[in-house]
Amino acid sequence: MQAGRREIAVFNIEGEYFAIANSCPHKGASLCDGPIEGKMVRCPWHHWNWRLDDGKLETDPRQGLRTFEVVLDGDDVIVRA
Numbered sequence: 001m002q003a004g005r006r007e008i009a010v011f012n013i014e015g016e017y018f019a020i021a022n023s024c025p026h027k028g029a030s031l032c033d034g035p036i037e038g039k040m041v042r043c044p045w046h047h048w049n050w051r052l053d054d055g056k057l058e059t060d061p062r063q064g065l066r067t068f069e070v071v072l073d074g075d076d077v078i079v080r081a
């Protein structure tokens with residue numbers, strides 16, 4: 001989804017929603033195109049795994065990407081960007 005100039009990837013993992021910056025900090029791949037493993041998304045280009053709950057890189061938690069709060073309102077999914 002687009003929020004102003006931000007591109008945000010929203011994931012629904014068995015009813016639990018997560019929103020992260022869509023652009024991989026490594027080389028800019030679109031993370032919404034990556035496969036999901038548990039509560040992680042694997043970057044489709046170089047296979048770095050990003051945790052959806054806190055945006056941290058699995059192998060080096062010092063690296064991370066922005067996460068956004070997700071609120072459900074009935075059938076609406078609201079991302080606070």
Ligand code: FES
Pocket residue numbers: 024025026027028029043044045046047048
């Ligand atoms: S662009 Fe995502 S790991 Fe390289």
